[in-house]
Amino acid sequence: VNITELIVRKRDGGALTTDEVHQLIAAYVDGQTPDYQIAALLMAIYFNGLDSGELAAWTSAMLHSGDTLDTSSIGAPKIDKHSTGGVGDKVSIPLVPMVASCGVAVPMISGRGLGHTGGTLDKLESIPGFRVRLDPEEFISLLESHGMVMGGQSDTLVPADRMLYALRDVTGTVPSIPLISSSILSKKLSEDIDGLVLDVKVGRGAFMQNIDDARHLAETMVGIAKAHPTAAVALLTRMDEPLGREVGNANEMAESLRMLRGEETPPDLEEITYRLGEAMLVLGGVASDRNAARSRLEETVSTGKALEAFAAVIEAQGGDPRVTEDLSLLPQPLQTAELVAPTSGWITRCDAHRVGIAGVRLGAGRARKEDDVDHRVGITILAKEGEEVTQGQPLAKVGWADEDRLSAAMDILREAWVISDEPPTPQPLIIEEIR
């Protein structure tokens, strides 16, 4: 296969054959094709896209670039969930034990936070001792014994994605819908699942800023899954303000645990968690419809079953299960500071992107991949969009550990809220469902 010819064809709007795509990805992973040719091809794909046949081939070639999991020993339906990333999006943490408690196995491979968005692995690691590095044997064994497992990407799974992502990151080719879609789907399909529920975020705090792009991404991912074939559903959900009231690692874990303990939960966090859980149960065939699924999910919380299941998997993954009973065992900030409302009025904006960046400045997230995160620090949102505040009332409580970082975070956080004389028009949280 002549790589230059393939680049030229893609540059000129033509399509690559399935064989060509497989040879190309294999040659890249084997080190036969240099980065510079792939970089040029990725930029041509940025401009000209990939058609559905190329996308299926590209995803499949990535998927088969390394090992895949073998979940054939698991009798239960295996369903995973993926979110395209947002601020305060801790949904996976309560969702996985709730769904697993209903008899759907969840082999969840998650990522770390980068830029303004957080990552499930970082949040899990706020539990003292929790291990997210699991080899494939342990991963499957945990899935067998607990019906759920939450770990990081193993080095042997989808090496093509790791190589391509690293290259995209430094060549301006990250925001390409076919490349994003094939990256996500190759990783999720490597889990050997029966179905996938996608939470495609759109808005100020999401990678997709407008609904058309988000819909295109959702349709592309559902299309790839179906071509595999794997059942899939996507929800387009609004990510203009942070989800729930906590942003950070230990504090998002605490908010998740409070939800599993049946304590009062912010309505937006609750709505998305249940909607995704309902879709997973229906897709897994353990509930006939959304209402039946909802009842079963609620029961896992009210009976304490989901919390108990989570405690068991925490212990199995090396973490301290007592955090489920005693939230003070989670890392705590050194001190807290408050941001207060400069005027009275209605909150018409609580900008998720700014809050996310403030979190990074504080140390809760990463500006660069190689940065460490500080699990202790975070932001508690005390006034969300649509709420009324009076001048001097706290908008947020900031848990901090370093004065310079606090100051840098506050500078950005201050700009996150907009207070107006009129309440905002309520916006739907779940915009549409794509199957």
Add this chain to the structure above:
Amino acid sequence: VNITELIVRKRDGGALTTDEVHQLIAAYVDGQTPDYQIAALLMAIYFNGLDSGELAAWTSAMLHSGDTLDTSSIGAPKIDKHSTGGVGDKVSIPLVPMVASCGVAVPMISGRGLGHTGGTLDKLESIPGFRVRLDPEEFISLLESHGMVMGGQSDTLVPADRMLYALRDVTGTVPSIPLISSSILSKKLSEDIDGLVLDVKVGRGAFMQNIDDARHLAETMVGIAKAHPTAAVALLTRMDEPLGREVGNANEMAESLRMLRGEETPPDLEEITYRLGEAMLVLGGVASDRNAARSRLEETVSTGKALEAFAAVIEAQGGDPRVTEDLSLLPQPLQTAELVAPTSGWITRCDAHRVGIAGVRLGAGRARKEDDVDHRVGITILAKEGEEVTQGQPLAKVGWADEDRLSAAMDILREAWVISDEPPTPQPLIIEEIR
């Protein structure tokens, strides 16, 4: 300078500043910026172009990536000519001694043939002993003593172009007007010239297949030269059939020498050579207008002055000057074969691209950069467009040295001619002039 940010900006249709372009090219030449980032940037440039400010900066940064010639010791005006490449285009060979004999110094750096197009260096090397590898000191010294010099690119001149061209070649980013223009102009401007005449070829045997693209290329190159500032004129000329009657190395040299000896010259070769020469003399200020220039150029041939000047520079560059008197001293093919007209009629097409490829198969050109050329072999066109032939009359004479290569060449050559019942509508050879 953050290269990823520059790639993203160019990808999104923004412009790079002059400083950014200079830093980018310098970092690439220094090995600080990896090929894969430049490859992605080149593909973004392929799609989004470079504006006139970026083009001036890009060319200047390339030009200053290495040494430049210093022609300040030359009293005469220094004018060069560049052709974008065609089949049978040996114009530089008669042109340089004719123009130099009129008092315009020509510091010509040429290239080698690749694909269907020939290169002046290969043609010059058909003269036994002729050296095209000249270091900058010798290049200037020859220009001082002979008013002309014809050599290859020195390693120290415009290293950025060598690096970028090698990368473009394997990343599908060759046919980009801003990248082609800046590549050509950086090399030509490194010769420290006062003016440049460009022959931009358009048609079947040219890189540019349509007049709009060719005009855009010509305007872009003239614009870069003027911004430098260096005077420039471009002619758009038709390259549908081979120029003149000879295609190959020794036989193109022979055709050039016959022209310098005042023997009968194919009208198309004569027209383009004189038109370019006239422009060079006017640009150099040694003739007040085209008519005056034409007379002076004709005189260099009729008096034998141009031939004598060429013989002197051949000798100075290590070649055997007796070839100017005895064409049989040029390499000769082992045997010749004929291609005859399958029917009677008018030649409505003699496809330059096919003839060029037939030349490559024969061994006169290169399919890949690393191939050697056989100076002996070539094709003599015996029936050009607009000429009438009878069945069985020879269309071409092929000088060959290897039977398999002859056979491969003949298979393509046979398809080059179209013979029709009606004569073709004559097309202008020189389409327009751009200044």
